[in-house]
Amino acid sequence: GRWRGWRSLAAELPEPHAALAGRALAVVTWRRTHRWCGACRTELADVPGETARRCPACGLTGFLPLSVAVLVAITRPGRAGGPDELLLVRHAYGPTELWALVAGFVEAGESLEAAAHREVAEEVGLAIGRPTYVDSQPWAMSGPGTLLAGFTATVTDPAAEPVVDPRELTEARWFPVDALPAELPPAYSISRWLIDAVAGPH
Template structure:
């Protein structure tokens, strides 16, 4: 049974999350504060938005204009929960981050400059002056594991933790299909050509609002040439000599684990929600 369900709760009371730029306020009891208590605090509130239900209780988001200091509390980044939090908690926090980012980025109309207004019962920001509407943004992107015989291609960015390698990824550009994006990004990032693309699955990725479309592909030709400023290192790895890999909850790790399971004749792992 899912502990977290998104939606538009209308009940009073319940819980609230205080959020600022992919970080959450927490105390010794966790991240969820009694909503009415949090309302009584002197918070620089940008917006309040209903999120859904956690263990049957309504949850609202308090999007703050700046981080605040509160006795016994600290700020914790979303990535801290990628490794340790259970799945439903991370799904709730990831969803809250995406909604908070959307609220922050659409306070004012991009057409006339007027102040946007939230729409009751719908996830939409509306400009009363020129009728412009903005829904939460999703940015489609591809992520691909490339194989060559038994070897897999993994790369790292300088932003990664030391020693960690992952699959290649990139955002879809206007006018191209996701498959075209795979070919273009692989060519740009490592100078290779690939073939036999196989769609595997997708995952919402709240850093900050991506929809990752996962693929397996086979190497066709070319030598590895890392893209300057984007790829710090890329190389072929054998399955028995893999580097530090991405967290198990990520679709990048799932693409790797799926290939390894199929190669060994094991059941397919389950893609995390």
């Protein structure tokens, strides 16, 4: 046997094995980083049969937390009868060479749809219509227990141009869906599924 990173496993393993590898990584990371009771500092013990840890002294029980993030494939109608256009962005951190989608974590007290509206407004300064849910994907690369929820949405003002938040993005640009750049997210990622959903596979 040999050690493998989750990214390469996710790219090669068929389901359900890729999802199982992601879950294993999430559980191991969560157990390593949740050793002690946050209320009374006693060492936590696993709860048999559940993804939970319980304090033997005060009974506090903690479950593996899920962090939910939303991704939004934003489109606008093409000009002069041309094909629709898709907004792609380059992030200031992570795989900076890829043209990706606007994305961000859901805040406490926020719905998925509200998070989609907020992230689009914050990252590229655009207003969108009601987001349409497409798909979801557990994602082991952004910390333990990350769940990505993917949406498509149309801008409310087709003439509006993106204004990037330089802390998050280096670039944002409209691309005709039949002329997307080559540097797209990998085929096993929900980002790519969403891009294919609006542009068709290519």
